Amino acid sequence: MPSPLQRPALLYALFFVSGFAALVYQVLWVRELGLLLGGTAQAAALAIAIFFSGIALGGWFWGRLSHRFSSALRMFGVVEILVAVTALSHFFLLDAYHALYPWAYAWVGGAPVAELALKAAIAVTLLFPPAFLMGGTLPLMAQHMVSVRQGLARTGTALYAVNTAGSASGALAAGFVLPNWLGFSQAYLLAVGLDLFVGAMAILLTLVGVQQRAAAAEAKRSRKRARRAKQARNSTNHGSGGAGDGQAVAWSGTTIWLVAFFSGFATLAVEVVWTRLFAQVLQNSVYTYALVLTLFLIALSIGAAVARALTSNRQWPPERVLLVLLLGGALAAASAPWAFQLGTAGLDYVGAGLGWWAYIGAVSITAAAIMLLPGVVLGTVLPYLLRMLEHRRAHAGDTLGRLVMVNTVGAVLGALAAGFVFIAWLGTGLTLLVLGTVYLLLAARVGWEGEPRYARVLVPALVVAAAALPALQILLPHPVPLREAHDESLIAMEEGAHATVAVVERDGHRLIRVNNHYVLGGTGALEAERNQTSIPLAIHPEPRRVFYLGMGTGITAGASLQFPVEQVVVCEILPEVVRAARDHFEPWANGLFDDERVTIHAEDGRNCLARSSDQYDVIISDLFTPWKAGTGNLYTREHYQTALSRLQPGGQYVQWIPLYQVSKHELASIARTMESVFPQVLVWRGDLLPDQPIIALVGQERAAPLDIDRLIDHGRLLAEDERLDRPLIAASLLRFYAGNASASGLFANGVLNTDNRPFVEYQAPRTQRKAQAGEVEWMTLHNAAELYESLLQQTGPAEDPYLAGLSAEQQNYVVAGRSYYHAAVLARLGRHDLGQHFIEDFLQRTPFQVMPQSEQQADTLSGWEGE
Known part of the structure; x- marks a missing residue:
């Protein structure tokens, strides 16, 4: 019976598993470092570079030593076990780094070179030791296998193929299966367990009693092969039409x-x-x-x-x-x-x-x-x-x-x-x-x-x-990396290090497109984009310091300068977007790029917030595409906990959500996760559009009622007219309030979204495809109407603690907003007859004589003005 050492299939199987575990590690390491250092292309590249530098140095180091070990296979097993041991340290080091990173960042002073050195030092301590050990697995296994089986080329290429196939399987598992099935921490422990298994099996194989005899027999065969190879080299005809084996030297x-x-x-x-x-x-x-x-x-x-x-x-x-x-x-x-x-x-x-x-x-x-x-x-x-x-x-x-x-x-x-x-x-x-x-x-x-x-x-x-x-x-006619729609004209495009960003014009309006198919906003939605700032700042009593996660066109952040703010910090992950907004949207950004109160960072917003030691009155998280890789990290409990710690007393965190890109499951998960962190979570509408509605989940640092007087003052500030009647301003703003998520209990059964189990990150892409196929519906039209109705039914304005300071007349304005939206939905569906009831209800509850319309809502409510 041949010994296990002479059964290459078993050794190849171990090496396949080793490659599988290595890619699971790599995928999870890159993600974890992205959460710590930021999800930018530079941070990911830094992690990859350090990881592969460790592989390279480890390959050279262990390769030089491989022939000195009495058993290369046993040393391979030891190295695999050491990979598992060093990989385990990540649980302790990451917790320490998350605690120390804000202090360390403040110490380096935000200098680019010092910041890069800090990130490199963190990545080196986390990644280099296990990567250095991983680099030794191929030369050690080759040293053993080639000593048992003939041929460096045949055995080396086979090992490379098997290990790479294992890596491909690991990448697929880490992307599709393991995070959903086990969560990231458990998936990481699975990789550790696999390395321990591979190492233990390799060491066990070396204990087989026939090893020495097999090695001795192979040494004898190797000497015979060496003699034959020497004879072949001496007899090679170099002039016979090409380079054969003899020229390989x-x-x-x-x-x-x-x-x-x-x-x-x-x-x-x-x-x-x-x-x-x-x-x-x-x-x-x-x-x-x-x-x-x-x-x-x-x-x-x-x-x-x-x-x-x-x-x-x-x-x-x-x-x-x-x-x-x-x-x-x-x-x-x-x-x-x-x-x-x-x-x-x-x-x-x-x-x-x-x-x-x-x-x-x-x-x-x-x-x-x-x-x-x-x-x-x-x-x-x-x-x-x-x-x-x-x-x-x-x-x-x-x-x-x-x-x-x-x-x-x-x-x-x-x-x-x-x-x-x-x-x-x-x-x-x-x-x-x-x-x-x-x-x-x-x-x-x-x-x-x-x-x-x-x-x-x-x-x-x-x-x-x-x-x-x-x-x-x-x-040759070279392809342009942009698909231009027939109704668009290209204004500018940049293929940057992070993304391909284009500014295009459509129907007289400018918009930003990222990577061809993702729109970040534009001048055609001015009111909705400004509302993403105007509503949160209007409902806060004294919004002096504001932080933005994401910038897009800059229209939203620029709206903050209408308020008496003292500091505005904007973090946009794509520097190409910052440049596009600065060059092409300045007329609509309200002086955002020139105001000395504003600081713009081309950085990951979550990382900016985590490393900051400042406190803010309002933190606004922009509209994001939920299914894009990395976006789910902005909806996790850990991120919301960090945000809560960065709020001033009485501050609020504002999470904008595109209802036209989420189903009830993603919405419930995000709301439930915010409710697990913030004492009170409120729902405000960003617009009253039926087919592309947006809402804000407003998490308060402490549960407090709405200050109606400050709301009216801010309304007059926005209108730039101090003479406007209080009822008219109150009705205009309160119609955007949808309800109290915390008091309603509507989202109590939502899935908690965490860094370890990122439900949104893995569910939203599936939902997007199902919605495209008509298998799932977005939270638009009647679905959004049902959401707003449920919020009011569960906790009516009279029972809502957030509205405790409002009069009965002012509480009616909230119900009127519900009626306005119902009317808009029915108008979009062509049911003006049914919508007439809600139009009348809206006008009865508010001081308006006609339906108030914005530029975006004019088409929706066409034919109702003056009724």
Whole structure:
């Protein structure tokens, strides 16, 4: 019976599980650091760079030592256990960092360099130790496997393929299954348990009694193979038409390491650009990001399997095979912009109108059609280099460790260069063409060294092609990374490091579009955008210091300057949006970008608030798309707890929600989560539109009734008319009040949304697709009307503690607002006959002689003015 050490399938299985756990760690680490340091592209890139730097250094270090251990497999097991142990420290370190981060940030003074150093120090202590240990797993396993089974190239490529396949499975599980099933903390512990299992199994295998005999027998066979290899090298005919195995010694020099470095650089840079391109056509939820990453890793795994098959063919000269692979890489990178346009029908939204699983299928097919074959070609280059290194006078672990280090360093630099330099300077299309030139130049280098008979013709041709390739941007009709609607005209566009942001004009109004399909607001909704500030500040007695999570066009934050504020702090995660708003929306932003009371940070809003030591009277969280990755973090209990600690006595936190993008389940979860933190949560309407209503959940630092006198004073301030009658102002503002969420108990059964179990983050994308397919309804029209009716029925104005200071006449204004909305809904549905009752009720309860209309509501209530 062969010993377990001679059963590679068992060892491959362990290595697959090791790759699975590693990607689960990586996905969760990036998320946790995003919560701590901010969800910006820089913070994510910093985490990725430090993680892979640890992998690179660990690969080199453990590879150098791998042959010195009496059992490389046993040391592999020890390293896996140490990965689990160091990974466990994250539970203690993160809690400490969350407590210390505001103090540390205040200490560095907000200086960009010092802030970056602080974030890097935190990421290093969290990520580097386990990543350094992970980097040793491949060289240690290779050192053991190659000593048992013949061939560095065959075994090394197989290990690379298996481990990458495990990583793809881990990325898919971490994106789709584990957070919903276990929660993030339990998913993390599962990865720890898997590493402990792998380590224990590896150590157990080394205790098998037949190990020494198997090793001795293999050593004898290795000596025989060495003698045969030496004879083969001595008998090789170098003039017989190509480089065979005998010429491989020449390939242990500079060229191999250049190919390893720059292929890693270009491959990860292409992956970054692909991710940006897919952001233009997908939902951009945690699910779609996981799908794109998984398919890329699958392509790399298949590429490694192809490399293994190629290494088995000893008749083809390896340098020619490598030359073909590099030319294939150049073609894959350079053709990617046109392939993407073709595969998405000109940047059309993928899977429009499809339900959840049909949408996931459509995204998978589209991404596979665009990425899979090019990804396989790109993924074949690195593992095939093992064929070139097969005769290098070094141990298998050392060889693989060096290769991992060089390639990973190139990959880190490529990802950073593409994300923060190339895309911002060149755009996605030209960046891919430049990356194609990298592969062509590598092919020229390989041709120069490995093809002496063709070098005079081949190398100059490749160099000329590399120089000419970027000219395709000019010579061919290059696709623009924006799908322009027929009724829009483009004013400005920026492909930045964080997103593609465009300012377009539609029907005489300007709006901002992010990543092609997401609108951040515009001048066509001036009143609604200003109401997102006017209503919260009007209901607060003394709004002096205001904080904004999100900025968009700047119209909302600019409305705060109508009040006697002393400080306004705005945090917008996308610097491209800040620049677009400053350049193109200044006339509507009420001096936001020039007022000395205003400070604008291009940072993650949650992070800005968490690290701040200031206190605010009002904190306003903008309208966000609930299903976008990262948005769910702004609805969690932990975030609301931080917000509560940043409020002045009597302060309020305002969470704006687009009812046209949530179902009753997401709304109930957000409201229930706020109620678990704030003593009293109120519901205010931001507008009275039937088909695109927005509401504010207002969490109070302490339960207090509405100050009607201050509300009227603020109303006169907004109207810029001190002579307006009190009843008219009170009626105008109180019609936006919808009810008391806390007193009504309407959301008591909502799912609590936490950082560990982010219900909204994972439910909202599913709801969005079901709504598109007609399986679920948004909270608009009759659904919003039922919500408002239920709030009033559960706690009427007379019983509402928030309205305790109002007269009976003023309480009637609240009921009138309900009637106004019902009338608007019925008008939208074409039922003016039924709506007439609510029109009459509204006019009876208010001092209005006619239905008050805004510019946006004129069409809805057309035909009723004056009735």
